[in-house]
Amino acid sequence: MLNAVPGFLVIGLISLFSFIYPPEKTIFKTSSGKISFLSEAPLETISAESKELKGIIDTVKNTFAFSVSIKTFKGFNSPLQQQHFYENYMEVDMYPVATFSGKIIEIISYSKSGVYEVRAKGVLNLHGVKSERIIKSTVEVKNGEIEITSRFSINLQDHNIKIPRIVFQKIAPDIVVDISATLQPQQI
């Protein structure tokens, strides 16, 4: 129940956005984006994926907000690994959600189909630590939908994610995150 609260907040945010800008299709959103991470360390490769990435883009303000519940990450090598990930590293009880919200630096014509390389500048809130990030993404406008793909890395130390010494060999100091999401126009 605890982890549902922030998720609810994001949904609230989304509905707020949709409430403020009702007439045009200026709000695009999804709640089923894909996000996966990969940690390549000498001894072990860890990867997991969530298909419940929630996202919203305001095409007028050129702003965005993404959020994912940590517990939706699945596909670990073993149940023990998953438990370590949830409890020891991500401390999911305290920090159930990771968010990234901010603005898009590049100017995109959302009404035309096309592929854009953009930078998303915002605050990445992961494991309770906020860091200002510029993340490169590919935005494709196609059939009135927005498709976002992005690959970026997260330094675990930056987000105060502590890994026990013994396990350190298993987890890379930087993990690579992949995102792909299709956002649909929001109709009121």
Add this chain to the structure above:
Amino acid sequence: MRFYRILIFLSILLPAGWFQLAAQEPFFRQVTLPGANTGFRINAICQDSSKFVWLATNDGLWKNDGLNFSRVKLPDAISGNSIVSVSAWPDGGVIAGTANGKIFKVVNDSILLVPVLSFEIDVPVSCIYVPVQNEIWFSTMGRGLFRMLGNEVTNFTVVDGLGDDYIYCIASDTNGNIWTGSDGGLSQVFRVNDSFKIRNLNTSNGLPDNIIRQIIPGPGNTIGIGMEEKGFCVYDIRENLFLYKTKFDNWSYGPVTSLVRLENEFWLGTQKFGIIDFEFQADRRMRQFSASSGFTGQNVNALLKDHEGNIWIGAGNELFLSPGEKIEFKRQIADVSLNTIHTILVDRQQNMWFSNDSGVFCYRKNLKDEFRVSIPQSKLLTEPLNVISLYEDMYGYIWMGTFDYGVFRYNPIMDEWLNFSEKEGLVNSSVLSIDGDGKELWFATLGGVSKCILPDSNFKSGIDFVSYNEENGLGNNFIYKVFVDSKKRVWFGTDGKGITSFENGTFKNFSEAEGLKSKVIYSIAEDKNGMIWLSSSGEGIYRFDGKSFRNISVDQGLSDLNVTSLIADNSGNIIIVHKKGIDILNPDNFYLLSYGSEMGIGIIDPDVNVVDADDKGNVWLGTTDGIIKLKLENRVGDNKPVLIINHVLCFLEKVDTTTLNVFSYDRNHISFDYTTIWYADPQKISYQYKLDGYNQEWITTRDRFITFPNLRPGSYKFMVRTSVNNNFSNAEIVSYDFRIRYPFWQRSWFIIAVTSLIILLLYFYITYRDRRLKSIDRLKKEKIESQYEILKNQVNPHFLFNSFNTLITVIEDDKNVAIEYVNKLSDFFRCILTYREKDLILISEELELVETYVFLQQKRYGNNFKVLINIPQAIRNQCLIPPLALQILVENSLKHNSVSRETRLVVEVYEESGSYLVVKNNINPKFTKEPSTGIGIQNLKNRYQLISSSELVIEETSDYFIVKLPLIKIQTT
């Protein structure tokens, strides 16, 4: 391995091959920051109007005092915060901004928070710009741009049309418009009438990147722009064009977070790759400074060019200083060793020719505009050319003077070689120096000099040499240097015979007779005023003004007497090269500055005349420590060390010198704290000071603090001057006039006042004494007069006659009464005799006398004369009266009034209100008046004036005559 084989193969295939090169680099030295640990980070650097350099760091604000950096003590409200921006405050000091939105000023050692009224700023103040006093612009990372005019605050945000509220930087253009760089591109804020308008430039206007990390004013009306991803570009405001964009198409050095502009270059500070240098003028080349330059920083957050032209670099927790473009070193070109350069030439195409022990090299542009090194080798010789002199003629051919093989003329475009030696008419085959003017070339050799006139550009042979030697008037035959001056005179520096000139076909030799002590002349140069400068072996340098020679030596600040090369640069300096380094001379005022280790110059030990100046104002030196490029923007001495008296202290407390320069006599312990700002080499600074009024001689010191304890009262002038080479003759003097006051008792007003007071007192004393003496005299006189009067009265025949008559009648009546009468009479006279000497007697005594007198008179007048005395006992015994005063009054009443049964005389004597003794009698004037001397009462009155503060009062009515005598109380001493 295969790759190396190809390389070897290529190098064999192309003996004059191309090599990848290493660029020349400026020099960097690290500046120590005591206490700056690994977490330390320099965020910004600025220089205030007094030329002090300040650092904004995550560990507070730091200030340089001319020698060292130290943390500025900040109040609790600010300390602990990261300082992210710092700018000069217009009239001294700085204004700085913190990571949590606070702004404060540091002016005159005091720290003042600058409140931003009615705004809550909780984000970093990224940049502050203060165009004029009181007008502060500052940018924030998330709250937009602010302008404060006094207390009035204006906030510009996206709502007002700003590109983005996350702003990194502010700069102003030549028209005074404000420019900001943000996440939303470039914004221009300009004034229209009374309001501000905003114009945005972003990728849709041609800006390469929307995230603008840093902007600075560029040349002309341009702005240099450092970006997050796309490197750098320059925006031409008037033409509305972004320049040099394509140069940065493949930028891979990450965000450009800091910028500084040099004369021909921008230095771009990057987050991970140190400094990238972009030359925007000629080559548009880009280079990254390597660790061999002394620069080891990576995260370059802050750059500053100071007033001396030094570049300050804040890189993480390290601070570096570089002379910038002033001096650059080239120690390696590909695999060509540059440690023994014999001669150097930079031609008009900017190709650099030089030789070392392995031959001659040309470092030049290829077709792709890239510099490569090539090895020209004449097929006329099998061994490498031993080139010791180089010259480019008017056609662009390169002349190479060799040792033993004469001179080669090389056509660099056609790779054609011609050789001229003794066979072809050259006077000697070892050519030490070549110079010329137009088609006329001169060759200085070990056997005299040769001259030739060049035919047209395509000549292949057939040059006629005309040669001269000792017999023609040349000093001697061993010539180090030939130099053609602007007046087309030719000068020859000889080995042993001084200097020889050639003008209008005749040689003239200058040696000791003309004041030229040195016989060995290595090098010759001409300054902008047409003066000829000579360098000597062992005697320093000489200036020849056409008539006489003037020597510049160690006393004038020269570092070494054995000067191997001299050359004039475009800025008007004379560059002096010797074993220990380089001295720069301002030929007009003889100001000398030496470049040594602070510029990265070690022992360079150069060959003779290995210098050249190119068309762009660069001077190139070949040394045993590589090739050095010098480019001085100004003449030395135009930018002298700045000397400042920081504080004047009295008993070690700071004195506000703007208001105070007079000290009291006991505030006489005066100290001075002064400093010189000479960032180029602070260690070289020395001082001379003198206190006029205390000592006469200049005292040389390296101390920056001097105390004068126990100064005597007087006027003083503290003077201090500074020098970088212990030559103080041209040094400007900074002074402070002050006065120590004499103690008040030594000051004229006090002396005058005291003297006049003494005179006044003396005067008063004298007059008082005078008056007292006079009054004593008078008293004496009055007393004598009174005595005389009384005696006269008492021996008045009438009195005696009357008394005797009375006595006769009494004797007949009553013998006893007669005896009493005579007793009284005798009492009366005895009393008179007793009292007359006294000034005062008791009233009771006087009354006794009066009663005796009345007794005597009553025997005569009977009841027709009555004296009624009504005086309390207390007054009788406690009050005094001049002797016989009452008696005289009573006698007077008898004297002036008729006494009969019809006209009784009643005299009342009584006390009135404690202050007067009243004598009152009724008036019955006599028909025949007794002769009166009038002395009686008047005399009494005078005596009262002398002995009493109150006066004797006389009242006369129709019925009564009243005399009031003041009561004189016995003074209890």
